[in-house]
Amino acid sequence: MLVDITGKRYNRLEVKAFSHMVGKRSYWVCRCDCGKIVTLRKDHFAYKFSHQKSCGCLHRESSSERMRERHERRRAALCKQC
Numbered sequence: 026m027l028v029d030i031t032g033k034r035y036n037r038l039e040v041k042a043f044s045h046m047v048g049k050r051s052y053w054v055c056r057c058d059c060g061k062i063v064t065l066r067k068d069h070f071a072y073k074f075s076h077q078k079s080c081g082c083l084h085r086e087s088s089s090e091r092m093r094e095r096h097e098r099r100r101a102a103l104c105k106q107c
Contacts, residue, residue, distance in 0.1 A: 036078035
């Protein structure tokens with residue numbers, strides 16, 4: 026049985042429409058807060074322990090922030106040695 030989740034939000038994803046079925050798995054068209062449209066399998070984003078929280082922009086943002094912090098720490102450590 027297919028439950029309609031159109032209009033629901035999951036983290037940064039808003040479900041826009043049903044896309045298709047492959048076997049018993051449903052795929053949904055989602056729009057991320059960054060504006061990108063992606064088609065995802067429901068069990069990748071709509072359950073309590075799902076890992077998919079965005080189209081990938083969240084990973085890029087957090088990775089960029091970690092690298093920026095690491096660079097600042099390394100620069101500060103080098104300045105202490107001078």
